[in-house]
Amino acid sequence: MLTENYGLADLATIAGYRARGGYSAAVKALRSMTPAEVLDEVKKSGLRGRGGAGFPAGMKWGFVPQKTDQPKYLCVNADEGEPGTFKDRFIISHDPHSVIEGALLASYACDIHAAFVYIRGEYEAEARRLEEAVREARSQGFLGSRILGTEFSLDMAVYRGAGSYICGEETALLESLEGKRGQPRLKPPFPATVGLFGCPTVINNVETLANVPAIVLNGGEWFRRLGTDRDPGTRLFGVSGQVLKPGIYELPLGTSLRELIFKHAGGMKEGRTLKAVIPGGLSAPILRPDEIELSLDSESLAAAGSMLGSAAVMVLDDRTSMVGVLKVVTGFYAHESCGQCTPCRVGTGWMDKLASRLAGGRGRRRDLDVLERVAGGIVGRTLCPMGDAAACPVLAILKKFRSELEEACEE
Amino acid sequence: MVKFVLNGRPAEAPEGMTLLAAAARAGIDIPHFCYHPAFPAEGSCRMCLVEVEGQPKLELACSTAVQEGLKVWTETEKVAEARRSVLEFLLADHPLDCPVCDKAGECDLQDYFRRYGLLPSAFEEAKERRAKKVPIGESLLLDRERCILCTRCVRFGRQVTRTEELGLFQRGLKTEVGLFDDMPVAHNYSGCLAEACPVGAITDTDFRFKTRAWFLERADSICPGCSRGCNIIVEHSSGFPRVPGSRKIFRIRARANPDVNGHWICDLGRYGYAHLDTGRQESLRTKEGLLPGAPSWEAAVRFLGEKLAGLRAEGAARRAAVAASSELSNEELYLVRRLFLQDLKVHKIFLVDPQEGETDGFLLTSERTPNRRGAEGAGLKLGLPGLDVLRGEVDLLILFGLNIFERFPGEQLRSFFDSVAAKILLTHQAPVAAWEFELILPGAPSAEKSGSFTNVAGLVQSFAPVRPAGGQARAEWEILLDLAKASGVNAPFYSGLTGLEDIRREMGRECPALKVTS
16 A cells, blocks of 8 residues: 555656656645645544554644644654664655655645654665655645645755654654754643644654555545554554564554464574564563464554554564563663653663663572562653653563573572 | 642642642642742652542643642552652662761752652662762852752753753763853852752852751841842851850842742842851940940930930031931831931931942842832932032931941041041941941841831832841841930830831831831
């Protein structure tokens, strides 16, 4: 659906994109639809955010005040920092204009005239590709003033992040975009009312926006023909780890996790057996092999005590040390905590010190109890979702692989 | 007003008020570090989490507004556990050097641990080592190990002075407060940073290591440094509990008043207390051989009372002069006017104030005296004619304070004073030069007497003594009242005045602008 033309050499150019129907959704919307009708189709589609939280996109757009004296902004979240995730990079490198067209449609629906793409600093080539695409779109009149001869104007700028995970959190992204220290804001107020430079702001993930042109072109009902009722459409599942064919797989939401790993990704590498799956980026609590008979959609993953998150599926085999995984998890979040709120700042550092001792072979069984207590002190008590992102995977590893961790202890 | 339920009891608060403030109104303390009433909620310390019925997670009391019918619980086990957890996190990375920390005894972290923590720590890892003595301003030292990153200091620079010297650097556990470009805090409100710090991270070298918080006595007062009339708390000691020592002022802090100074005071007012303990005039002095025996108030009042009585003789009042100062209280300025102008018909009444200074655009005004509006309200106008004009015209001169010595060169003063037969000085600071005063009467600074000042905006603020006046010193209004009675002038009126309340009653009648209401 999203990726059918991916791999065609010229898709990334505006000519190649248009040759395959690109920007026809923009033409349709601007020439024959009101902003409310565009919003309505996206609402009808049930499209949910693809960044991690899974919030319905149409509802998010609807929160932005229609009448306001302030400028309104769109931010395209291309910070893609969740470990294991590489889908937005895939979209930008193959099909950058779909993101621009999606952003144009979102802006039209919300009466926004300035859009920023916040792209992670490491995505050097992708940033350049996007910048080139923005230039092309501007030169062909899909960005700029009076687009397609209508009253609607939109300009877009690409802004590069400086390598901080937390800047993928939407309010930290806004702070960073404003040139400040990248750390989350206290909510409420939410960005829809007080966002970039204090103005109403929509923040959408790259993949979310890339889905919008087809929805506008074919209608919200059309989008619902795939996926589950509450989580319609397809997702780009980024499979990594010890599978034969790691990569991006576009599959309908509701596909089983087992099918993704063993059919699409080719199953485990020769001689390896499945030990665990992290199903939605590093923040998603880990699953045991007996838990993978699971439909990949937001509700099913939540019911299984994990989350679909960024749909980055990390497959771990029997040679993987869970102490090592624990250390990677705690190390990452201790490094990336912005340091603003107490439980996350101290808790992630403390968890990492405990995990380091465990990984160094000097762990004690009581350290596991302390680890559990520290993680428990973070969950639900932090300023932004990063606290849960750091602590929930630790709690899941403790719960599901405790005996292995205990064996790694000195006493 | 919004009605809600707090710990099972009905409560109410103005719409839009935060749970934290609303609970405080109802007498319930919700512990907090980053929240400061001067700033919008920050929500980063996570200490003020409370239970709100219907909410799956604990909610921030500092940023959640009260709503009609909201049921809030501040003392449940869930809340207590969250507080213990935050305290354990904060203390895990804290040096626990309370015995040598200046903040001990008035530290929120220490107090809250005593009240809400008291748990053994499970933290057995190495603590982070950080710089413990970073100079960040002329009298400010930052101890990064004690810092809990509440960012009150950072926000002060951002939102109050807009100077933004301080910011957060690094991230995660390495996060620290620091100076941008190593440019130190150099504004007139630097002391506010130490005061706003809830722990011992920013200490003030003016106070550091001089005493302990629990030895101090505290009392409210009004800053006399300029006409803003900032509300202050004066902290002082009269020695150790069992070892009486010398009187000493240790610190002046801001007292919140949204109508005057918000939560802040300037450095000029904060650090300008040295004169209260040094260079004081606390004893009566008389000119050699003027009065028999040791100087006493009785003899001095009798002597001066007679002098004043003498002004009722034909033409005598014309040869008397009074140099008052708007450092005096409303009550005193009223008495100056009533006694000298109205009753004794002395028309040479001048107001001699300290030199004006620059305003700092925030609290500090250019009038470096607390009561210019009060003097105006009493009908006294600023100014003193040239001393040449007065030379030979004055037989009795009554001076309040030492301002005149700063306003004229010594030679001019000397030749004027030499021409005056009787010179009387009322002052709480000893004059530098050994002038030939007939009498020096020890007065009291505002910290040692009752009175009121009218600030730059016309607000009348009363004050009470922080500590009694030392030695023989007495409040100027008491001295003036005694002199009025001793002079015999308008006796029916003055005999009816026995204390400050009586003076205020008459003052309110005659000078409505000075009416004391609070």
